[in-house]
Amino acid sequence: VTAPAELDRPEVDEVVDQDRPWVAIVWNDPVNLMSYVTHVLMQLFGYSRSEAHRLMLAVHHEGRAVVSNGTREQMEHDVARLHAKGLWATLQQD
Amino acid sequence: VRFLRRRGELELQGDREEAAALASVVGQLLRLLTDDDATPSDDPLAALVGLSVTDARRPDDPALARLFPDAYDTSTPEGESAAGDFRRFTEADLRAGKRANADAVLESLAALAEDGRRVALDDAAAEAWLGCLNDVRLVLGTRLEVTEDTYDEMASLRRDDPRSALLLLYAQLGYLQEALLECLDGG
Numbered sequence: 001v002t003a004p005a006e007l008d009r010p011e012v013d014e015v016v017d018q019d020r021p022w023v024a025i026v027w028n029d030p031v032n033l034m035s036y037v038t039h040v041l042m043q044l045f046g047y048s049r050s051e052a053h054r055l056m057l058a059v060h061h062e063g064r065a066v067v068s069n070g071t072r073e074q075m076e077h078d079v080a081r082l083h084a085k086g087l088w089a090t091l092q093q094d
Numbered sequence: 095v096r097f098l099r100r101r102g103e104l105e106l107q108g109d110r111e112e113a114a115a116l117a118s119v120v121g122q123l124l125r126l127l128t129d130d131d132a133t134p135s136d137d138p139l140a141a142l143v144g145l146s147v148t149d150a151r152r153p154d155d156p157a158l159a160r161l162f163p164d165a166y167d168t169s170t171p172e173g174e175s176a177a178g179d180f181r182r183f184t185e186a187d188l189r190a191g192k193r194a195n196a197d198a199v200l201e202s203l204a205a206l207a208e209d210g211r212r213v214a215l216d217d218a219a220a221e222a223w224l225g226c227l228n229d230v231r232l233v234l235g236t237r238l239e240v241t242e243d244t245y246d247e248m249a250s251l252r253r254d255d256p257r258s259a260l261l262l263l264y265a266q267l268g269y270l271q272e273a274l275l276e277c278l279d280g281g
Binding site: 029030031032033035036039049076079080083084085086088089090091092 | 160161162163164165166167180184187188191192224225228229231232235236240241242244268271272275276278279
C-alpha cells in the first residue's frame with residue numbers, strides 16, 4: 001500500500017471572490033450564422049431556444065454577450081468548447 | 095450538394111462533381127490545419143503524460159488566428175501570458191478536433207462520390223459537417239475580409255472582381271450550413 005506524498009501546498013494566490021465570478025464572453029463576428037450561434041449555445045449550455053436566441057441577438061447587436069459564468073477553470077473549459085465550435089470567445093473576471 | 099430529411103434520416107445528396115468540388119475545398123482546410131502543425135514537444139515531462147504542448151504564440155495567418163483565437167484579452171501582460179498558457183494546453187486538441195471534422199466530411203463526400211446520389215449522415219457526422227462548414231467559412235470569410243454588409247454588397251459586385259468566385263463559394267457554403275441547421279433544429 002502507499003500513501004500520498006506530503007506536499008507543500010502552494011499558497012492560493014487567487015482570492016476566490018464570490019462576488020466576482022469569471023465569465024465567458026462570445027464576441028460578434030461577421031461570419032458565423034445567427035442560426036449556428038443559437039444552435040451552439042443550446043447545445044453547449046442547454047439554453048432553451050428562446051434564451052439562446054436572445055443571447056445570440058445580444059452578441060449581434062451589442063457586440064458581445066456573457067454566455068456562462070463560474071470559476072476560472074470552468075470558464076476556460078467553456079471557452080475551449082466555444083472555440084471548438086468556431087465561436088469567438090474569451091474569459092475574464094467579471 | 096444538399097441536405098434532406100427522409101423518413102427521419104438525414105441524407106447528403108449530390109452528384110460526383112459536386113462531391114469532388116466540395117472535397118477540394120475541405121482538403122484545403124485540412125492542409126491549412128496540417129501544414130502549420132505544431133512540432134511535437136521536447137519537454138520530457140509533457141511527453142510522459144502525453145500532453146501535446148504547442149507553441150504559445152498566436153498564429154500569424156489571420157485565418158488560423160480566427161480558428162484558434164486568444165482566450166484572454168491580450169492588451170495587458172497578464173492577459174498575454176494567460177492566453178499563451180491557454181493556447182499551450184488547448185490548441186493541439188482544438189486542432190485535432192477540427193481535423194477530425196474535416197476527415198469525417200471527406201469520408202462522407204467519398205461515399206457520395208461512390209454512390210453518386212445520396213449518403214446517410216448520423217448525428218456525429220452531421221455535427222462534424224456543421225463544424226467543418228463553419229471552419230471553411232471562417233477561413234474564407236477572414237481571407238475575403240467579409241463584413242455583415244458583404245451579402246448586400248455582392249449584388250453590386252463587378253463580374254470581373256477577383257473576389258467574386260470566392261465570395262460566391264462563401265455564400266453557397268453559408269446556404270448549405272443554414273440548410274443543415276434547418277434539418278437538425280427543424281428551424
